[in-house]
Amino acid sequence: MEISRAALRDLPSVDAVLKSATAVALLERFGRFATTETIRTVLAETRVALKTGTQDIPTVDQVASLALTRLADSDRSGLRPVFNLTGTVLHTNLGRAVLAEAAIEAAVAAMRDPVALEFDLATGSRGERDEHVKELLCALTGAEDATVVNNNAAAVLLALNTLAARREAIVSRGELIEIGGAFRMPDIMSRAGAKLVEVGTTNRTHPKDYATAINEATGVILKVHTSNYRILGFTSEVGGAELARIAAARKVPLLNDLGSGTLVDLSRYGLKREPTVREAVAEGADVVTFSGDKLLGGPQAGFIVGKRVIIEAINRNPLKRALRIDKIRLAAIEATLKLYRDPDRLAARLPTFRLLARPRSEIEDQAGRLLPHMQHAAGRAFTVSVCECECQIGSGALPLDTIPSAGLRIASNAGGIELERLAAALRGLERPVIGRLEEGAIILDLRCLTDEGAFLSALSTLDRDATAK
Ligand SMILES: *Cc1c(COP(=O)(O)O)cnc(C)c1O
Secondary structure (H helix, E strand, O other): OHHHHHHHHHOOOHHHHHOOHHHHHHHHHHOHHHHHHHHHHHHHHHHHHHHOOOOOOOOHHHHHHHHHHHHHHHHOOOOOOOEEOOOEOOOHHHOOOOOOHHHHHHHHHHHHOOOOOOEOOOOOOEOOOOHHHHHHHHHHHOOOEEEEEOOHHHHHHHHHHHHHOOOEEEEEHHHOOEOOOOOEHHHHHHHOOOEEEEEOOOOEOOHHHHHHHOOOOEEEEEEEOOOOOOOOOOOEOOOHHHHHHHHHHOOOOEEEEEEOOEOOOHHHHOOOOOOEHHHHHHOOOOEEEEEOOOOOOOOOOEEEEEOHHHHHHHHHOHHHHHHOOOHHHHHHHHHHHHHOOOHHHHHHHOHHHHHHHOOHHHHHHHHHHHHHHHHHHHOOOEEEEEEEEEEEEEOOEEEEEEEEEEEEEEEEOOOHHHHHHHHHHHHOOOOOEEOEEEOOEEEEEHHHOOOHHHHHHHHHOOOHHHHOO
């Protein structure tokens, strides 16, 4: 007790630490306020440790370096770029699509300066923010009118609330999906104020199921793309065209939630064909909704395209204001959509398509080049090899279709703990490397690795002591 009281007296003061050489650099980098606060915190913790006798008296420089570690840690952005080597190209937890250069430039320009967001440059009077993308969306989808909101969940909520508040919304039991997180179709319906009317069964729904459910209280028929699963076997669903005929005959609007929604025929880019938005519109859906950051390859957004009277009603809904998007994303969306006017160069310009189109042979070659570097960085406790793997598109797009890919397989010679430790060290890098753990190995799927140089320099900073104890 006596010893620790004496020790406490010898603990440097905040002022003394501030005068150290390290602290001078800290003041320069982080400012007086944060530096002083952090030094104070470090000293307070040291005081506690001294009382319990678990620590020696630190020097001023030791205190300052502890403060540096802390300040540098808290200064690193939680949203700093990572390497997505998960094997899921559109990874929702990693921010889905990465943007095209044209979209990035447009967003940056819109951030830096005022833009004519709701200002008509031709007349000098007030304009509409949707105008910037409306014509593009109509041209690309064949729809009469279009609007855009925060994401597709918002698009569905807004469309349902506009068409079916205090009314009934008819949907097949086979399409009452959950998209993960808190997006469950029945919940969205009730929040939109619509009464859910389920028809058919999980595996089979027939035209007459819809027809008999329609009555004076029906506000909308909803068709939902079963994005993240497939019902296989003895199944039957009513196609969009037939459903549109049933809806039109009874003068009930048909809302088709396409989920990912693609604007082009994907088979052109080596992927399986998905119904396009244009086809859904042509089939006769009154409103079609789809995401901006799934296969479309743009920023997060929800598009609503369809009949003019309905889009106008949606725009008059007060909820629209709460769900609208800002100038930054609008600029990025406009630039992304413009790329679709030239499908021939889309694969070269849109990162999502570029990544999805990379052939396995090219990725395998890359894996071969990186193998020795990875082996060196991981150390002798691990065995690294080139492996074939299967990529997923992600975000609920084409859930059953994988793309042949390749990567590095890192197996531990010592056991699972070592593997966890290496995975954590990879995640702890200045630019974190995110792979997946599978059958006792770390798999780094290289489909989405575009900057090999950056990956190599990240590997060179891997702390082998932290990985191979
Ligand atoms: C992904 C998806 C949504 C939600 O879209 P977000 O853009 O993520 O809000 C809604 N419906 C379907 C069918 C989807 O696939």
